[in-house]
Amino acid sequence: xxxxxxxxxxxxxxxxxxxxxxxxxxxxxxxxxxxxxxxxxxxxxxxxxxxxxxxxxxxxxxxxxxxxxxxxxxxxxxxxxxxxxxxxxxxxxxxxxxxxxxxxxxxxxxxxxxxxxxxxxxxxxxxxxxxxxxxxxxxxxxxxxxxxxxxxxxxxxxxxxxxxxxxxxxxxxxxxxxxxxxxxxxxxxxxxxxxxxxxxxxxxxxxxxxxxxxxxxxxxxxxxxxxxxxxxxxxxxxxxxxxxxxxxxxxxxxxxxxxxxxxxxxxxxxxxxxxxxx
Amino acid sequence: xxxxxxxxxxxxxxxxxxxxxxxxxxxxxxxxxxxxxxxxxxxxxxxxxxxxxxxxxxxxxxxxxxxxxxxxxxxxxxxxxxxxxxxxxxxxxxxxxxxxxxxxxxxxxxxxxxxxxxxxxxxxxxxxxxxxxxxxxxxxxxxxxxxxxxxxxxxxxxxxxxxxxxxxxxxxxxxxxxxxxxxxxxxxxxxxxxxxxxxxxxxxxxxxxxxxxxxxxxxxxxxxxxxxxxxxxxxxxxxxxxxxxxxxxxxxxxxxxxxxxxxxxxxxxxxxxxxxxxxxxxxxxxxxxxxxxxxxxxxxxxx
Ligand SMILES: Nc1ncnc2c1ncn2[C@@H]1O[C@H](COP(=O)(O)OP(=O)(O)O)[C@@H](O)[C@H]1O
Ligand SMILES: [Mg+2]
Numbered sequence: 001x002x003x004x005x006x007x008x009x010x011x012x013x014x015x016x017x018x019x020x021x022x023x024x025x026x027x028x029x030x031x032x033x034x035x036x037x038x039x040x041x042x043x044x045x046x047x048x049x050x051x052x053x054x055x056x057x058x059x060x061x062x063x064x065x066x067x068x069x070x071x072x073x074x075x076x077x078x079x080x081x082x083x084x085x086x087x088x089x090x091x092x093x094x095x096x097x098x099x100x101x102x103x104x105x106x107x108x109x110x111x112x113x114x115x116x117x118x119x120x121x122x123x124x125x126x127x128x129x130x131x132x133x134x135x136x137x138x139x140x141x142x143x144x145x146x147x148x149x150x151x152x153x154x155x156x157x158x159x160x161x162x163x164x165x166x167x168x169x170x171x172x173x174x175x176x177x178x179x180x181x182x183x184x185x186x187x188x189x190x191x192x193x194x195x196x197x198x199x200x201x202x203x204x205x206x207x208x209x210x211x212x213x214x215x216x217x218x219x220x221x222x223x224x225x226x227x228x229x230x231x232x233x234x235x236x237x238x239x240x241x242x243x244x245x246x247x248x249x250x251x252x253x254x255x256x257x258x259x260x261x262x263x264x265x266x267x268x269x270x271x272x273x274x275x276x277x278x
Numbered sequence: 279x280x281x282x283x284x285x286x287x288x289x290x291x292x293x294x295x296x297x298x299x300x301x302x303x304x305x306x307x308x309x310x311x312x313x314x315x316x317x318x319x320x321x322x323x324x325x326x327x328x329x330x331x332x333x334x335x336x337x338x339x340x341x342x343x344x345x346x347x348x349x350x351x352x353x354x355x356x357x358x359x360x361x362x363x364x365x366x367x368x369x370x371x372x373x374x375x376x377x378x379x380x381x382x383x384x385x386x387x388x389x390x391x392x393x394x395x396x397x398x399x400x401x402x403x404x405x406x407x408x409x410x411x412x413x414x415x416x417x418x419x420x421x422x423x424x425x426x427x428x429x430x431x432x433x434x435x436x437x438x439x440x441x442x443x444x445x446x447x448x449x450x451x452x453x454x455x456x457x458x459x460x461x462x463x464x465x466x467x468x469x470x471x472x473x474x475x476x477x478x479x480x481x482x483x484x485x486x487x488x489x490x491x492x493x494x495x496x497x498x499x500x501x502x503x504x505x506x507x508x509x510x511x512x513x514x515x516x517x518x519x520x521x522x523x524x525x526x527x528x529x530x531x532x533x534x535x536x537x538x539x540x541x542x543x544x545x546x547x548x549x550x551x552x553x554x555x556x557x558x559x560x561x562x563x564x565x566x567x568x569x570x571x572x573x574x575x576x577x578x579x580x581x
Contacts, residue, residue: 005378005381005382009378013367093365094363094364097328097333097363098366098426099379099382100333101331101333101354101357101359102354102383102430103355103382103383275335277328277334277335278334
């Protein structure tokens with residue numbers, strides 16, 4: 001078994017990539033701005049008398065969920081950029097030939113890369129989400145809705161995108177593959193919006209389009225689950241559900257859909273990569 | 279190891295959408311042999327090598343490597359490969375690249391460091407061991423690629439145009455390395471479009487053109503072999519057959535076509551026919567000699 005060699009190699013390579021450095025810098029800058037924003041926002045909130053009970057918790061929670069929403073977005077983009085040329089891009093460059101001639105199965109190359117990118121995203125999400133929760137907790141003194149399952153679901157959404165990108169990369173060049181994966185990702189986002197509007201307008205067609213898009217690419221639905229986990233209950237929950245999540249979060253079945261989705265994407269990636277000529 | 283064949287191809291073809299890159303190739307390479315695979319660019323050499331390694335799949339035929347089907351993990355443990363492109367992950371240092379490949383090739387942990395050091399010294403990159411590959415010239419990259427192909431202590435080494443980026447001294451070094459491998463009993467499969475490159479090191483060669491093998495054998499024998507046409511009286515064919523055996527002689531439009539190994543054989547053949555009491559009217563060389571074929575099919579290098 002050599003999959004772990006490929007996985008750690010992939011992680012090491014990812015850590016040296018410009019896109020990772022860029023994401024790290026961007027996120028660091030973002031966290032600084034975010035901290036400043038939370039600090040001022042919280043101070044104003046403290047100085048505003050009145051308001052319904054639980055307003056403070058609601059706003060703090062909203063800031064946290066909104067912050068994590070943007071981290072989730074950065075993580076998704078990073079996941080796609082890292083993995084979009086992982087197979088065919090390396091074949092085009094010729095860097096994979098010597099490796100593939102070693103006693104390594106092609107499935108180990110595909111799955112090793114998947115694990116490597118997943119580890120990379122786990123580090124990214126783990127560090128940045130922890131810092132964000134820490135920032136909010138230190139500034140506001142409240143830990144509102146912080147839950148472990150949130151970051152894990154964010155990671156799951158990134159894994160779905162890595163799986164898709166690897167499946168495409170088994171045959172397609174990086175550019176067309178990137179276009180397709182981002183299009184699917186956007187479809188899921190727009191589908192989520194259509195689903196929400198359909199819900200409000202009580203339009204079954206719009207609602208079903210949204211559900212269908214979630215089954216096609218469950219990234220958005222998984223985020224909705226994450227935001228539901230993160231949102232505090234009661235009034236606080238009502239507040240934060242609006243802009244960054246669905247008003248009624250997907251059922252637990254969505255996890256099964258996501259797991260199936262990942263299995264199919266990786267299965268396709270392996271089979272298709274096994275059959276191609278180098 | 280009872281199987282004397284290191285590489286065996288039987289009726290192997292490879293068709294890409296519109297091109298027949300490899301056309302019904304049958305070939306075998308013995309253990310310990312230094313085998314040259316010679317042909318012009320686009321002849322199908324790299325495609326055959328990639329099929330031997332299991333990187334590309336044949337559309338017809340069977341390939342066996344070290345007693346295993348091509349591409350099986352068991353065979354790959356003992357095979358080293360220098361790809362034609364010699365591109366490696368250039369964010370690694372030379373030493374890191376070799377360590378990575380040593381692990382992939384399942385070299386014992388306690389042997390790796392020594393092996394890597396020895397090989398970098400062997401290819402003249404000892405001083406650059408800890409430099410990033412991104413700072414390497416093409417020639418250095420090809421040399422680190424050669425070291426990479428040897429890092430698993432392979433029984434079979436497959437080199438695809440291993441000197442394309444090297445200067446004459448670098449080429450000589452590679453030839454020396456190949457000879458050393460031969461002395462150690464390692465089988466070497468050397469792809470090249472340069473006659474000079476294979477003629478100096480190879481025990482046996484095959485020439486490939488347009489996907490098909492056009493000649494195969496020991497190089498000096500191939501070089502001097504030629505086909506002659508003889509116009510002679512009644513009984514010439516029988517006399518020629520007696521002198522050379524059936525396989526070499528064909529009757530064509532009342533003339534004889536004979537494949538001879540060299541000029542000396544032509545002289546002896548004519549003498550035998552005359553001794554048999556048959557008149558010889560005309561003897562001439564027809565078609566290409568293999569040397570002509572080489573020149574047409576492959577380039578003469580300038581080393
Ligand atoms: N992936 C491919 N798709 C289509 N045609 C290919 C591919 N690889 C090689 N060929 C064609 O197969 C033929 C043999 O190529 P190759 O094996 O690289 O030759 P050589 O190594 O002898 O220069 C060429 O005509 C080449 O264009
Ligand atoms: Mg070639």
